Amino acid sequence: MKKDLLHIKREGLATADDLRGRLPDESTKKEGPYAVIECFEEIPCNPCVVSCRFDAILPFEDINDLPYVDFSKCTGCAVCARVCPGLAIFIVDESMQGEMGTIMLPYEYLPLPEKGEQVMARSRDGSELFPATVVRVLKGGKGKTALVSLEVPKESLQEVRAFSVIEDESPAFHSSETYDPDYESPVVCRCEGVDLNEIRDLIARGYKSVDEIKHRSRAGMGPCQGRSCRQIILNELARDAGVSLDEFEGGSFRPPASPISMDILAKGGEEDAENS
Ligand code: SF4
Ligand code: SF4
Numbered sequence: 610m611k612k613d614l615l616h617i618k619r620e621g622l623a624t625a626d627d628l629r630g631r632l633p634d635e636s637t638k639k640e641g642p643y644a645v646i647e648c649f650e651e652i653p654c655n656p657c658v659v660s661c662r663f664d665a666i667l668p669f670e671d672i673n674d675l676p677y678v679d680f681s682k683c684t685g686c687a688v689c690a691r692v693c694p695g696l697a698i699f700i701v702d703e704s705m706q707g708e709m710g711t712i713m714l715p716y717e718y719l720p721l722p723e724k725g726e727q728v729m730a731r732s733r734d735g736s737e738l739f740p741a742t743v744v745r746v747l748k749g750g751k752g753k754t755a756l757v758s759l760e761v762p763k764e765s766l767q768e769v770r771a772f773s774v775i776e777d778e779s780p781a782f783h784s785s786e787t788y789d790p791d792y793e794s795p796v797v798c799r800c801e802g803v804d805l806n807e808i809r810d811l812i813a814r815g816y817k818s819v820d821e822i823k824h825r826s827r828a829g830m831g832p833c834q835g836r837s838c839r840q841i842i843l844n845e846l847a848r849d850a851g852v853s854l855d856e857f858e859g860g861s862f863r864p865p866a867s868p869i870s871m872d873i874l875a876k877g878g879e880e881d882a883e884n885s
Contacts, residue, residue: 615651622734632767633680638721642685642702646676648695653832655798690715691753694837696798699770699868700756703763710763711744714772715754716829717795717805717841721746722757723775730759731771738769749795774869798838800831808842812849818858819843 617623633643642828644665646657653672665682666689681800690698696715703710722743724726730741741759761769794806803826817844819829828842829835847857 614649614651623649628767630677633678635684638701641701641704642687642713643683643701644678644685644687644689645701646678646689646697647699648676648693648697650695650835650836651675652834654694656692657695660688660692683746687713687747687756690756691747691749693754694796694833696754696837700758701766703766708762708764710766711758712761712766712769713745713756713758714770716757716772716841717749717754717797717825718774719795720807721748721755722772726856727775728757728759728772729775730761730765730769731773732768733770735771736749738765740748740774740775741769752777752796752799754795754837780807797832797841798826798828800833800837801827801829803828805841805845808845812845817846818848819846822846842852 611809614627617627620871627649627854628647631645632645637643651673654671655669655672657676658666663682663684665679667679667728685700685702687700689698690713693715696717698715700713701710724743724746725803728743732738735800741761742869743757744760745758757772759769759772794804796802797802807826808822808828811822811825816825819839822842823829843854843857847854850857
């Protein structure tokens with residue numbers, strides 16, 4: 610099942626070939642909701658596997674393995690999507706009659722949209738697709754990510770992987786004025802237990818780089834080395850600086866760029882880490 614995923618590390622986008630083997634067959638799709646896992650980072654992470662009480666995610670032989678779903682066991686319960694720090698799990702339901710299905714997407718911005726609200730459905734690369742209606746909202750909190758279900762034409766269920774709130778001029782973010790301090794702050798770095806309020810507080814106090822925030826909060830210093838939280842912190846810093854993400858200077862990203870075994874380190878790097 611192992612594929613050459615180096616191009617995803619470079620370009621950040623999965624191709625149709627990468628997604629092969631991650632979807633059920635046509636008859637299983639009609640039986641009920643199922644999880645689509647688009648996780649391509651070989652990092653020490655397994656909350657999806659351990660949280661699934663149906664053993665529907667194939668067991669890992671190594672903590673760096675990639676997760677694959679056994680669709681004969683998956684009920685689409687969404688427990689795995691709630692705990693995935695990479696926001697890499699989507700729950701698709703195309704079992705209903707008619708042309709429309711639903712996709713449940715992880716969402717870490719506030720305020721959450723409301724049921725019945727129109728949002729802009731977006732593709733994997735963030736491009737606008739079409740307006741879609743929110744049909745269900747599961748709030749986050751206590752280490753669980755909020756999930757938002759959109760009603761989407763069945764033919765587009767494998768295209769929609771994000772959404773933005775339509776009223777917001779800057780779709781990637783909500784302004785600090787709309788931020789509700791009473792709402793339980795979403796977790797940004799699950800490895801070190803750092804939430805969004807803490808990151809925003811540090812930025813407001815004058816810490817203006819990823820490295821400064823990392824050293825003050827430990828966000829990005831856990832086993833995954835910032836693969837999940839770094840982008841969120843960069844987004845917050847760019848928003849605070851009033852520049853686009855492309856214009857914002859990021860902090861340093863220390864090697865190793867991908868996890869490698871102690872065995873390879875002990876041999877002095879004779880082997881390519883990608884082959885480990
Ligand atoms: S949706 Fe539920 S049953 Fe399916 S893989 Fe996730 S936790 Fe397991
Ligand atoms: S990032 Fe999400 S999908 Fe990937 S291994 Fe971790 S919990 Fe599972």
